[in-house]
Amino acid sequence: MTITRRKILAGLGASAGLAAAGPVWSATQLGEMRIDTLSDGNLVLPGEFVFGPMPQDALTPILERYGLSRDSLTPECNLTLLRDGERVVLFDAGSGPDFQPSAGKLMAAFDAIDLSPEDVTHVVMTHAHPDHIWGLLDDFGDPLFSEAAHLIGATELDYWMDDATIDSIGAARQAFAVGAQRRLEAISDRITTFTDGEEILPGVLAHASFGHTPGHMSFELRNGSEGLMVVGDAIGNHHVAFAQPGWPSGSDQDAETAAATRLALFDRITADDMRLIGFHLPGGLGRVDRQGDGYVFIGEDA
Template sequence: MLNRRTFLGAAAMSAVMLPATRIWAGSNVKVGTIQIDTLSDGNLVLPADFILGGMPQAELKVIVEKFGLSTQQLTPPCNVTLVRDGTNTVLFDVGAGPDFQPSAGKLAEALEALDVAFEDVTHVVFTHGHPDHLWGMLDEFDEPIFANAVHMMGQAEFDYWTDPDTAQTIGDARTTFAVGAARRLGVVADRMTFIADGQEILPGMAARLTPGHTPGHMAFEIRSGSDSVMVVGDAIGNHHVAFERPKWPSGSDQDGERAAATRAALLDQLAADKMRLIGFHLPDGGLGRVEKDGTAYRFVAES
């Protein structure tokens, strides 16, 4: 069972036990004239039960063996999405920064590899407020790292993480998530632009509410003509159980039942429309397609 102590213990041991193997520019694709790159922020080190806990054990055993998963520890990659359209330089999420896990927080090095400076970033768009997506927004002096950027987040997500009651109700394993999010969002509150479901946030980029992993989680569709990519954040959180059994609640989701319904609908749409997706925790840079596989789905990576 996951608790705060086991979660933080895994974080502290990650640099010694499982050093990150990073691909700085994990994958890239063009949608019309829009250049999209995924950048490695490193990886997380999690107790396996944080994701797999509570799932039907007999069926889960088959999936664990199929994907070669550890039943003790999982090391999901973290893929930040960089979008450049010739006018705007947009980051979807900013990674974990230095204060979450030592195996993560490597975005600065990834940007440097592509010769992108912090001051070049015009917009920072958040899928949600979990540490591995949000905590990289401030420097060691608690100043915004992306000082020239407009920061964008769904209103419901911002309100949830800045509500003082959240830290009291989110559960012991995630208390630090809430405290850390509130502190960071408080610093950038005056530069935050709130976005709504269906809104075109920038030319060719539209928000889509995908709740469950967190209350106001959002995905983002990037489109040019008939070509498109969906940045799904953690609405589809891994390449194994999320695809094999999307309707199973996951321990990583704050509202397991709602997240499962969101995930199943999103996978069905992506497979039917043959739309590419970028997942924050999907392998090989996170870019790929969804294929229907009987009653399940399959992630097919593209590089």
Template sequence: MSDGYLSLPPKMVFGAMPKEELRQLLDNYKVDATKYEPECNVALYRDDQNSVLFDVGAGPDFMPTSGKLLETLETTDLSPEDISHVIFTHAHPDHIWGVLDDFDDLLFPNATHHFGRNEWDYWWNPSTVDTIGEDRAAFAVGAKRRMEAIEDQVAFFDDGQEILPGIAARASFGHTPGHMAFEIRSGGDSVMIVGDALGNPHIAFERPDWHSGTDQDPQAAAATRNLLLDQISHEQMKIVGFHLPNGGIGRVEKTGSAYKFIGEQ
């Protein structure tokens, strides 16, 4: 479910990476290093009883190229009132600000909003706005305002917990202090919703150890990427990535000590 895309300064992502190796790797992928415009993909899961969104996009107040989820939803047979559950990977603007519509009302009024306990506690803490850094202070203010709006419809979960039948939480801390991925299993089939733990289709896979400027704890995020990639490739799981290309759906191949994202055709 497309929420549009972001337009970010490349330095924000790549600034701490070794410049020459980075240039060669991006050249190999034919990436234009003068811009960074990742897709925003909200995952929709449906079964006989539930219609579940993983994250809700950016809404109308973050960036003009994003906040398109409602338009995408209108192309389906679902209305916002039909969404029974929203499950959050984390509380950055492009993932949670979309809980409110143009009138600051809840966009998914009938949904239970599921939040990892660590992530909620971090953004709810009044000291976060003063400690997160000036460039992200607005993230903290915006997250808290939307958490207050959904407070009466929140259910908390912890690492390893089954949130709904077949959907289990998987700690993937680093991008934010409580970032979560989710394993969806049905019979022999399995999918990992990775959120922003794997934030691009090239560096994150070939050099998961490199630190990204979008991660709040780059060292923890690098460790998370390595663990996730090892599990996903070993178990031959499909993945859905919020910022991966062509809808974000694909699989992971291990190539020596590196990995490769293979998008679904």
């Protein structure tokens, strides 16, 4: 099966009616920080987009265990919102209206918690794929989060703003590059960059988690001894990424680096007994348990 831009962007028409159980999936506290996971809907992807480079015979029992189709996937999209009385920090901006009809539902979640885009003080980006930043602009092409500072890793910004990326990224992802550059240019006067290991905001530490994209970043939210890791797409699903984190995934731009990143993240999260929020994990928030040679995701409800 050949993955084309048309298949990725259009998805499957029958899935457009799929929706999350509610716009706000879960909530937790870290000291004064309230952390919610907000639904942006879901994507519809050809299974090959993730499963293509994996050992197919060994993949079969994992698909059966999780009741998954080899042909298509409908991963949830879950954004993280941090509020501490002074700041309203949104991690990623969702798909907006122009990526897939089943996604771009963030404003329903905002309505459910009586929040407006103008209330957001910071937008922190894990990476610049469409389902993470195409929601940065409103219907008129202006910044949607008009009062917010926007933060992105320096390596990630440099990659997407390099004109050579459009030619080198491959035909299936060329639209990703064009869309990222347009949106990042539109907010260029309000972007701040950061690097690995920086405390970008009080209690928010940036961790390089390269591989899914060249400059993907994860974020450790911490209050004293208690921590939570926002992993974006560095751990991109609740099934194969946990059961076989060392396997290559077709969704990653650098599969070898991404696999090493997943293994390192699992080591850190389990060693520190942290919870995590993953953009495409069911409900977003959960814990990691060891299971044999791999791991299992244990989700937490609100």
